[in-house]
Amino acid sequence: MNSSSAVGGDSATRTFRHANALAGRLRGIEGSPTLALAAKAKALAKAGKKVLDLTAGEPDFPTPAHVKQAGIQAIQADQTKYTPVAGIPELRAAVAACLSRQHRTDYQASKVLVSCGAKHALFNIFQTLCQSGDEVMIFSPYWVSYPPLVQLAGAKPVIVHTSEQDQFLPKLEAVRAALSQATKVIVLNSPSNPTGAVIDAGRLKAIAQLALERDLVVVSDEIYDQLVYPPARHVSIVQVAPELADRTLIVGGVSKTYSMTGWRIGYAVGPQPWIEAMTNVQSHSTSNPTSISQHAALAALTQDQQAVARMREEFQQRRDRLVGGLNHLSPLRCTLPGGAFYAWCNVSGLGQSSELTAAQWLEDALVATVPGEGFGAPGFIRLSFAASMETIEEALQRLSKWLSQRGH
Numbered sequence: 001m002n003s004s005s006a007v008g009g010d011s012a013t014r015t016f017r018h019a020n021a022l023a024g025r026l027r028g029i030e031g032s033p034t035l036a037l038a039a040k041a042k043a044l045a046k047a048g049k050k051v052l053d054l055t056a057g058e059p060d061f062p063t064p065a066h067v068k069q070a071g072i073q074a075i076q077a078d079q080t081k082y083t084p085v086a087g088i089p090e091l092r093a094a095v096a097a098c099l100s101r102q103h104r105t106d107y108q109a110s111k112v113l114v115s116c117g118a119k120h121a122l123f124n125i126f127q128t129l130c131q132s133g134d135e136v137m138i139f140s141p142y143w144v145s146y147p148p149l150v151q152l153a154g155a156k157p158v159i160v161h162t163s164e165q166d167q168f169l170p171k172l173e174a175v176r177a178a179l180s181q182a183t184k185v186i187v188l189n190s191p192s193n194p195t196g197a198v199i200d201a202g203r204l205k206a207i208a209q210l211a212l213e214r215d216l217v218v219v220s221d222e223i224y225d226q227l228v229y230p231p232a233r234h235v236s237i238v239q240v241a242p243e244l245a246d247r248t249l250i251v252g253g254v255s256k257t258y259s260m261t262g263w264r265i266g267y268a269v270g271p272q273p274w275i276e277a278m279t280n281v282q283s284h285s286t287s288n289p290t291s292i293s294q295h296a297a298l299a300a301l302t303q304d305q306q307a308v309a310r311m312r313e314e315f316q317q318r319r320d321r322l323v324g325g326l327n328h329l330s331p332l333r334c335t336l337p338g339g340a341f342y343a344w345c346n347v348s349g350l351g352q353s354s355e356l357t358a359a360q361w362l363e364d365a366l367v368a369t370v371p372g373e374g375f376g377a378p379g380f381i382r383l384s385f386a387a388s389m390e391t392i393e394e395a396l397q398r399l400s401k402w403l404s405q406r407g408h
Helices: 035-046 064-076 087-103 119-131 146-152 172-178 201-214 243-247 271-282 291-302 306-324 354-365 389-405
Strands: 113-116 137-142 156-161 183-189 219-221 248-251 266-269 343-348 379-382
Touching: 035 343, 035 354, 064 087, 064 291, 087 113, 087 248, 087 266, 087 291, 113 119, 113 271, 119 146, 119 248, 119 266, 119 271, 137 146, 146 156, 156 172, 156 343, 172 201, 183 201, 201 219, 201 243, 201 379, 243 248, 306 343, 306 389, 354 379, 354 389
Parallel strands: 137 156, 137 183, 183 219, 219 248
Antiparallel strands: 113 266, 248 266, 343 379
């Protein structure tokens, strides 16, 4: 017997095809474009380039001192072991108390699951509620991870477009038109990433009525709920329609409000049977979130909130400067966001794709931004104002120069 037959055939036969080993559900799933561009900007900066990074999806402020101290104290007290999968009881109770106060509802700790960030909470939700054949309605522009999270659960994302003319708010007629017998979930994100749009109470009430009529689940991503700028006001769908609480999952976390992105603490709040099922899913993936981070998050939710107010005020000043500045750079135009910390800029007047524009801004002007294609909205670019006022001022100067060099 020759050596080839001894190992099962010729080399072509024996070559392991790695691509064929991947699960089919991963087809079309790519890494987060926002994280990829942030990494590229950091690489250029490391190479000595003075990059102005406006890609960030995280506050540039430090975590509040008392929150950091709570984490240190947790380490010193040896609170470094496994916790219950759904989170320590004190943190679950604190989340329930916060949402009950904000939404004028009555959540109990048993209806709270603490996860490794809000993205993990969303992953748990879709894995628990969705299966092949289900449709999940998502409004575009959307946060880049919504469609992949739905696809990973075997379900189908159904994209309903919003427009600049409508302030990127969903229209009830479009929602009705997109419904089918397979629709199971509607995803809301208010304030929105990337547009900063804040859905008003009247619109929420209409969506709630539709969800009740069609027996739909509502997933309300409210991770930016504390970063809203007057006269805009954050309202949760369960506030305007308390009868929807038994079919609504609220997603939040401490990442944006308390500048704790790296601590990785998010949560989902909703009907207890769903929370228990999601806890089972989490028990076979990450198990509990980091014990130290949970104690820090508890301090963030229950102690001094002045740092949040200061951060919100600074963000509003930066928003006004960045959006005002962009609107003076023809042919760019930008709607004033009511919340979050992103400017959603229309660059279609440049006559080229937003991907090309973002690439040129990075290469030519060393201004890092995120093109709209990843958000389901070509023709736009997201610029984060989670950056210093000095960075914003210099970015506007560089973009002005870039435009003037091209005859704009």
